Amino acid sequence: MPLQQPNSPVHTIPCEITAEIFVHCLPTSYGWEWNIASQREAPMLLSHVCRDWREIALCMPALWTNMEFSVDNTHSHEIVRVYLLRTKGWPLSVKLRWPYRKLFGEDTWSLPVLQALLERAHHLEFLELRNVPFDCIRELDQLSESSNFPSLQKLTIDIDQDVLEWDSMEDMPCVRLFANAPVLREIYLIDYTPPAFLGSLPWHQLTKYEGSGVYLDHCADAMRLGSNLIECGLLADKVVQNHGLTLIHPGLKSLSLYEDLSAPCNSTDILRFLSLPALETLQILNAFYESFSDPEFLAFLTRSSPPLRKFTAEVNRLMDDDEDAVNVIGVDVSAFFSMPSLIELEMWHTHEKFISPFFSHCNNVTFLPQIQHLSFFHPRYLSCDAQHDSPDHVRDLSRRAARRVLNIVQAGLSARWNARHHGVASLKSFRLLWDGDIGDLPDDVLVPFRTMASEGLNISIKSSTRSYIL
DSSP: OOTTSTTOGGGGSOHHHHHHHHHHHSOSOOOSSOBTTOTTSTTTGGGGSOHHHHHHHHTOGGGTSEEEEEOOSTTHHHHHHHHHHHHTTOOEEEEEEOOOHHHHOOOSSHHHHHHHHHTTGGGEEEEEEEEEOHHHHHHHHTSGGGGBOTTOOEEEEEEOGGGOOOSSGGGSOOOOTTOBOTTOOEEEEETTOOGGGGTTSOGGGOOEEEEEEEEHHHHHHHHHHOTTOOEEEEEEEEOOSOOOSOEEOSSOOEEEEEOOTTSSSOGGGGGGGEEOTTOOEEEEEEEOGGGGGOHHHHHHHHHHOOOOOEEEEEEOGGGTTOHHHHHHHTTOOGGGGGOTTOOEEEEESOBHHHHHHHHHTTTOTTSSTTOOEEEEESOBOOOGGGTTSOHHHHHHHHHHHHHHHHHHHHHHHHHHHHTTTTTSOOOOEEEEEOSSOOOOOOHHHHHHHHHHHHTTOEEEEEOSSOBSOO
């Protein structure tokens, strides 16, 4: 029965139920091509089906408060105003992306879009501006009302990097935009947008900073400005100058470092001039193998003496077949001797040449004496000898490697479990997860793990297809 007919069953659904269904129709993400104005997507789609649905949709501010689209034509500001009118004063979450100007030329619509947004600045809670034209920021900065954002909690900003070129830091303009944001707690700067450019932000009240594709020096500047930061995430790919002084941040508790293998520097390079005496959580993602034995990393742990509780490391999977890199990882795991307070450890994509020396130290009571939760995800093996073999032969090699790893793990884990009454913390959980099928495992390999499980250790050993400890 056509939806437009008044006796259609859909019209018997109470408006409250229809409204709830509408909320669940909203996309969770619009991807790279943001286009909330599309009539093929909710919420616009819902308002173009029939008169009843349109009335319900237009009376629901919740459908319009998450604005996410590209500012790429002369009608952009009209769309923004329509959406803002339909929010009826509700809290706003806005994401705007500008196309690269070198491809599209100069525009005349960016400033009206931002001006329309400023009219509802009091309602903004989350704001993301990607590749925003610098001249628009400067023009808005001249408006007295442009720095009043009383509800803004999180700001993400990416200034058109072609204009972020100054001969010196002294020449860099410092915009007043967002200066009055009393509840702002999180800032995310992208693609070389320097913290000093937004130096008028209330940095003292920020608790979280993230920088992606930034200069290493800018990361240090953010930590200096954000004296009360608790959480920080960095993906740095360039160094401007060499810091000779150690930067001490007394309150930072969580640090995440993301590596880019194509970059001329590592995010972990910031540890050379950083001291974090309150650090409790450290993540190194997409890491180089040598990060774990880097003298600078060891010096950081010694210098900071942080009360580190959780450490997560993810090795870049593209390096699995790099024989030199694999050899490096088997040389030294001494960094873990400098983590005496560690309670939780997560390792991703580590090679068996790392796993072997790691578990060989588990019978040493000075090696991670407080560890309680230990996880190894997606262990790797050398596969270059098998790359021209048949799939069955490769699968057989993988299964034999998995059993070899289990024997190594079992010996070290049993030693640590049996030492729980002799000066080390008692293990509470152990997880080992393969991302492929490793087939059946013999009972003689699994019996020691099952024994520890029966004695109280929470053990999970799984492949992509099955669980071995039930």
